[in-house]
Amino acid sequence: MAVTLKFGDKVTVADVRKLHDMEDVVFDREWFEKTDEMNRDMYYMFRDLARSDSDLEIIKSRHLRYDITRIPPGMLGSEYIKTVGHYHPQVPGTDVSYPEIYQVLEGSATYLLQKVEPGEEEIVLDVAVIKAEKGDLVLVPPGYGHVTINSSENTLEMANWVCGDFSSFYEPIKRLSGAAYFLLKDGFAKNPLYRNIPPIRYTAPLSSEEFGLDPGESMYELIHDADRLRFLTAPQEFMGFLAGVL
Numbered sequence: 001m002a003v004t005l006k007f008g009d010k011v012t013v014a015d016v017r018k019l020h021d022m023e024d025v026v027f028d029r030e031w032f033e034k035t036d037e038m039n040r041d042m043y044y045m046f047r048d049l050a051r052s053d054s055d056l057e058i059i060k061s062r063h064l065r066y067d068i069t070r071i072p073p074g075m076l077g078s079e080y081i082k083t084v085g086h087y088h089p090q091v092p093g094t095d096v097s098y099p100e101i102y103q104v105l106e107g108s109a110t111y112l113l114q115k116v117e118p119g120e121e122e123i124v125l126d127v128a129v130i131k132a133e134k135g136d137l138v139l140v141p142p143g144y145g146h147v148t149i150n151s152s153e154n155t156l157e158m159a160n161w162v163c164g165d166f167s168s169f170y171e172p173i174k175r176l177s178g179a180a181y182f183l184l185k186d187g188f189a190k191n192p193l194y195r196n197i198p199p200i201r202y203t204a205p206l207s208s209e210e211f212g213l214d215p216g217e218s219m220y221e222l223i224h225d226a227d228r229l230r231f232l233t234a235p236q237e238f239m240g241f242l243a244g245v246l
């Protein structure tokens with residue numbers, strides 16, 4: 001049966017990532033080879049949301065996208081459930097890649113952000129981990145790939161604002177069998193396929209006030225103040241701000 005989300009006056013059917021979609025990025029190969037759950041649902045992505053047609057018009061005219069992702073708790077063998085992970089392309093005509101902003105709506109999340117050497121993606125320049133709770137905001141700056149992990153016992157629901165004009169790319173993370181670290185029951189383990197992996201930098205989520213939001217207020221409301229989201233579509237104009245968020 002289709003999994004749906006009611007948002008405003010619209011019902012959206014989820015795009016579902018299944019276990020077989022995670023094939024390239026699962027740490028626990030022994031478990032993966034033996035499991036008979038290839039069709040198990042991993043997480044649900046409700047894309048291109050808007051509370052109303054007039055909101056959708058604003059969102060489209062700003063070249064934005066608002067999604068909600070639901071990740072139930074679970075294990076991939078010895079590893080906590082996570083997203084596949086991806087990078088964003090560069091804004092055409094610049095050398096700056098598109099950023100993204102997340103907000104935790106329910107549960108808690110561990111965001112792993114990694115910066116690698118362009119063209120030599122196995123060389124890691126920086127890894128930041130941000131633990132976020134309900135209401136927290138996490139900004140993925142230009143140049144960072146990202147994976148979201150649910151290492152809790154509860155369902156994680158999170159929202160993202162991102163530019164709607166590009167497709168993410170998955171090849172480097174899939175080729176390297178995942179991100180630079182895996183989150184296992186015993187803690188983070190380095191991915192041996194990467195080189196020069198630095199220690200994890202633990203950083204804090206952003207405060208809602210920075211975006212003119214009240215504590216705990218949904219960042220969807222930024223649609224009424226959409227200039228504040230311009231850094232997502234024209235990040236090259238906001239490098240000072242974006243360089244300081246991690």
Ligand SMILES: O=P(O)(O)OC[C@H]1O[C@](O)(CO)[C@@H](O)[C@@H]1O
Nearest residue numbers: 045067069083084085086100160
């Ligand atoms: O594309 P992945 O790595 O499976 O991650 C899914 C997440 O990424 C997004 O596409 C936004 O970057 C969301 O829709 C979803 O939360």
